Amino acid sequence: MQDLAEIIREHKLAVPVYVTQPVMPKLEGYVEHLAGIWERKWLTNDGPLHQEFERRLSEYVDADHVSVFCNATIALMVALETLRIDSGEVITTPFTFPATSHVLYWNRVRPVFCDIDPVTMNLDPSKIERLISPETKAILPVHVYGRPCDVETIQRIAEIHGLHVIYDAAHAFAVRHKGKSILAYGDISVLSFHATKLFTTIEGGALISRTDVQRKRVNFLKNFGIADEETVVGPGINGKMNEFQAAFGLMQLQLVDGEIHNRREIALIYREALRHVAGITVLEELPDTESNYAYFPILIETEDFGMSRDDLFVVMRHCNVFARKYFYPLISHASCYSALPSAAAVKLPVAERVATQVICLPIYGSLEHETARTICRLIAACAARRDRHAALAGTLC
Numbered sequence: 001m002q003d004l005a006e007i008i009r010e011h012k013l014a015v016p017v018y019v020t021q022p023v024m025p026k027l028e029g030y031v032e033h034l035a036g037i038w039e040r041k042w043l044t045n046d047g048p049l050h051q052e053f054e055r056r057l058s059e060y061v062d063a064d065h066v067s068v069f070c071n072a073t074i075a076l077m078v079a080l081e082t083l084r085i086d087s088g089e090v091i092t093t094p095f096t097f098p099a100t101s102h103v104l105y106w107n108r109v110r111p112v113f114c115d116i117d118p119v120t121m122n123l124d125p126s127k128i129e130r131l132i133s134p135e136t137k138a139i140l141p142v143h144v145y146g147r148p149c150d151v152e153t154i155q156r157i158a159e160i161h162g163l164h165v166i167y168d169a170a171h172a173f174a175v176r177h178k179g180k181s182i183l184a185y186g187d188i189s190v191l192s193f194h195a196t197k198l199f200t201t202i203e204g205g206a207l208i209s210r211t212d213v214q215r216k217r218v219n220f221l222k223n224f225g226i227a228d229e230e231t232v233v234g235p236g237i238n239g240k241m242n243e244f245q246a247a248f249g250l251m252q253l254q255l256v257d258g259e260i261h262n263r264r265e266i267a268l269i270y271r272e273a274l275r276h277v278a279g280i281t282v283l284e285e286l287p288d289t290e291s292n293y294a295y296f297p298i299l300i301e302t303e304d305f306g307m308s309r310d311d312l313f314v315v316m317r318h319c320n321v322f323a324r325k326y327f328y329p330l331i332s333h334a335s336c337y338s339a340l341p342s343a344a345a346v347k348l349p350v351a352e353r354v355a356t357q358v359i360c361l362p363i364y365g366s367l368e369h370e371t372a373r374t375i376c377r378l379i380a381a382c383a384a385r386r387d388r389h390a391a392l393a394g395t396l397c
Helices: 004-011 027-040 048-061 072-082 099-106 151-161 212-221 243-253 256-274 309-318 349-357 369-384
Strands: 066-069 089-092 110-113 136-140 164-168 188-192 205-208 226-228 280-282 296-300 358-361
Touching: 004 309, 004 369, 027 048, 027 243, 048 066, 048 205, 048 243, 066 072, 066 212, 072 099, 072 164, 072 188, 072 205, 072 212, 089 099, 099 110, 136 151, 151 164, 256 280, 256 296, 256 369, 296 309, 296 349, 309 349, 309 358, 309 369, 349 358
Parallel strands: 089 110, 089 136, 136 164, 164 188
Antiparallel strands: 066 205, 188 205, 280 296, 296 358
């Protein structure tokens, strides 16, 4: 057995490894697209690359009514406006990126936080109905880490109570559930194409509608409500994707299958190496799911592991491994939401626990397999160290 100082010396990586890294298309190919943009001088406003990207994206994600956006936050705001949700309450998860709740605030809607399921990390359907009130307009679940929500149960609850369902599918690009795209569920789904995502357009996102009529309204809303040169049909916003983002997205579509394959290999290394380490819970793949391997979260049980998640996080930083605490703290802890009755910690016991245990390991297609194995050896060595009950500050001095 080793102490922490020895473990850090032995496992420190020569260069920093971050939680994710985008797959980059060939520069020459992107420059070819840029040359066309320069020649046409058409930079935004539904240009030819935008149209091509939207069409090819629709084919790839197996969805008929796709509208691409400058980013997913604006797309979520437009989703609420599309369904005319501009007051009242929406039930959502506290275990998510802040944007999920922020869009509610910007649409004058009060978030009602619901606890999460301990297996899926998603909104717990068994706890939704008790939160429904006369003010409830919709349910806004998140497919956390790309793991599908219990879409069937959520839909059944929504139909019984006459509620809309909007899925924040920011993590769920290319995920399939029971042989069908995860984007086929609910009234609207929204994807994120931020630079940290599996599939990226640098910034960007997409909104998946259910009907041609709904998509037409979405496209009005994302372009200032403009119908033609002389007609404004409503108070829209500027959510358009430009030609440079669309060009990047077109090239990414050629790479994403390979990226998913490569991430799967990294996930298998982590899964096999860590599943028997004491105090670590490795999230198993959900049944009937085709994963995109966008994230690789593990949970740390302090007593069995011999070190808290936060202490492991510090040790990993000393070793140049930049894992992330996705999602800590809970969004319900933010000062703008913490006074809400639904934000009380006692009402969110699973989310509170998971937020203090979770750490997402680096995963991206170009991550060297040996680097992934070194990360596993580092974690296993921390669990087996001889000074496992010593204070972290003392062992690193």
